[in-house]
Amino acid sequence: xxxxxxxxxxxxxxxxxxxxxxxxxxxxxxxxxxxxxxxxxxxxxxxxxxxxxxxxxxxxxxxxxxxxxxxxxxxxxxxxxxxxxxxxxxxxxxxxxxxxxxxxxxxxxxxxxxxxxxxxxxxxxxxxxxxxxxxxxxxxxxxxxxxxxxxxxxxxxxxxxxxxxxxxxxxxxxxxxxxxxxxxxxxxxxxxxxxxxxxxxxxxxxxxxxxxxxxxxxxxxxxxxxxxxxxxxxxxxxxxxxxxxxxxxxxxxxxxxxxxxxxxxxxxxxxxxxxxxxxxxxxxxxxxxxxxxxxxxxxxxxxxxxxxxxxxxxxxxxxxxxxxxxxxxxxxxxxxxxxxxxxxxxxxxxxxxxxxxxxxxxxxxxxxxxxxxxxxxxxxxxxxxxxxxxxxxxxxxxxxxxxxxxxxxxxxxxxxxxxxxxxxxxxxxxxxxxxxxxxxxxxxxx
Ligand code: CTP
Numbered sequence: 001x002x003x004x005x006x007x008x009x010x011x012x013x014x015x016x017x018x019x020x021x022x023x024x025x026x027x028x029x030x031x032x033x034x035x036x037x038x039x040x041x042x043x044x045x046x047x048x049x050x051x052x053x054x055x056x057x058x059x060x061x062x063x064x065x066x067x068x069x070x071x072x073x074x075x076x077x078x079x080x081x082x083x084x085x086x087x088x089x090x091x092x093x094x095x096x097x098x099x100x101x102x103x104x105x106x107x108x109x110x111x112x113x114x115x116x117x118x119x120x121x122x123x124x125x126x127x128x129x130x131x132x133x134x135x136x137x138x139x140x141x142x143x144x145x146x147x148x149x150x151x152x153x154x155x156x157x158x159x160x161x162x163x164x165x166x167x168x169x170x171x172x173x174x175x176x177x178x179x180x181x182x183x184x185x186x187x188x189x190x191x192x193x194x195x196x197x198x199x200x201x202x203x204x205x206x207x208x209x210x211x212x213x214x215x216x217x218x219x220x221x222x223x224x225x226x227x228x229x230x231x232x233x234x235x236x237x238x239x240x241x242x243x244x245x246x247x248x249x250x251x252x253x254x255x256x257x258x259x260x261x262x263x264x265x266x267x268x269x270x271x272x273x274x275x276x277x278x279x280x281x282x283x284x285x286x287x288x289x290x291x292x293x294x295x296x297x298x299x300x301x302x303x304x305x306x307x308x309x310x311x312x313x314x315x316x317x318x319x320x321x322x323x324x325x326x327x328x329x330x331x332x333x334x335x336x337x338x339x340x341x342x343x344x345x346x347x348x349x350x351x352x353x354x355x356x357x358x359x360x361x362x363x364x365x366x367x368x369x370x371x372x373x374x375x376x377x378x379x380x381x382x383x384x385x386x387x388x389x390x391x392x393x394x395x396x397x398x399x400x401x402x403x404x405x406x407x408x409x410x411x412x413x414x415x416x417x418x419x420x421x422x423x424x425x426x427x428x429x430x431x432x433x434x435x436x437x438x439x440x441x442x443x444x445x446x
Contacts, residue, residue, distance in 0.1 A: 068089070080093055129176075224294060302337065
């Protein structure tokens with residue numbers, strides 16, 4: 001149960017958000033969830049070092065001030081120039097490099113950091129960290145810092161499974177309280193298959209964001225997310241589909257999982273994630289799964305591009321050209337999943353929809369918000385080139401039933417997802433607060 005103080009802080013946050021409400025498309029604020037956060041990105045010498053550029057870029061685009069530090073071995077795999085370009089800050093390599101400041105480099109950076117992320121972390125650096133060895137700039141910095149340390153191991157599966165590595169990870173995790181971002185199972189650079197492949201760039205940035213934004217948690221909340229475009233079969237070979245890549249829904253599910261939510265992703269696109277992923281094909285399959293899960297969920301985020309129509313008849317055999325001249329398909333309407341669930345949602349559930357429009361974005365999105373009884377709708381203009389379908393970026397408007405109106409400029413879908421998580425945290429906090437109030441009132445009456 002929340003205290004009165006928390007009520008006030010929720011109201012204040014709500015008021016702050018409302019004061020940011022924009023009435024026209026031009027006047028938006030740039031969204032950067034990791035703004036004011038300083039991250040030291042340590043890179044050790046393994047083949048996955050090349051992925052450090054993507055990690056750096058993603059963190060920087062999320063607003064973080066990123067400083068790369070390379071171990072001497074990492075320089076065999078990646079150049080300081082690449083990381084300087086991605087972080088837009090000088091890259092540090094030498095423990096005894098000349099500095100313009102009188103303070104030793106590693107102490108300076110170590111004090112400044114909110115978080116030290118080592119990605120990739122080789123078996124060697126894990127061993128050094130576990131043993132307190134500091135024979136280069138990165139290991140010295142870790143020892144000299146009070147910041148949270150996260151490591152993303154990447155190595156050959158046999159090395160990862162070796163008792164020495166297991167022991168070192170155990171020390172780092174359980175004695176030093178470092179966060180270990182577990183590697184994935186798959187084929188590693190040397191061709192071996194097993195656990196040791198560095199976690200995906202998205203998973204690493206999600207873990208970092210969740211650590212740095214831990215106060216905006218969704219721990220204990222169950223959220224259902226749909227992603228991708230449904231496929232409606234014509235015959236065993238052909239289907240009617242759409243251009244949705246599923247990237248927005250997957251970014252949303254990743255961001256929610258990063259905030260600690262218990263996520264169920266109902267997707268037409270297969271992804272390998274630690275949370276529950278249920279793969280479906282048709283609108284009907286999606287409806288069945290979503291309806292079965294909805295009752296137990298605190299929120300539904302419906303990013304999927306659900307086909308509005310499906311062929312009335314599906315032939316069990318492949319339709320031959322010789323069967324007829326022109327083929328006429330009769331289509332019938334699919335149920336609108338969001339509309340159905342918007343109607344039956346309880347007042348302790350949040351339902352968020354998406355609207356991809358080619359004209360009248362604001363009018364159509366506002367209409368769908370009201371018609372489908374949603375708490376929030378995210379609209380995007382599909383006629384804008386290079387964003388939306390298939391792209392890693394999007395630009396959206398956000399309309400809330402509580403009066404929220406925001407316009408987010410072009411940014412990575414993951415950043416949009418983080419912002420939507422912030423909204424969801426607030427919407428759920430309001431529900432929790434009114435539940436607590438009702439309980440207090442019931443207690444007073446009794
Ligand atoms: N949606 C759904 N079931 C459908 C169609 C859409 O659940 N059969 C959901 C989508 O997941 C999205 C929202 O409804 O969150 C809006 O989808 P969109 O296709 O933009 O709108 P429609 O309601 O289909 O309206 P219109 O055909 O007028 O654009």
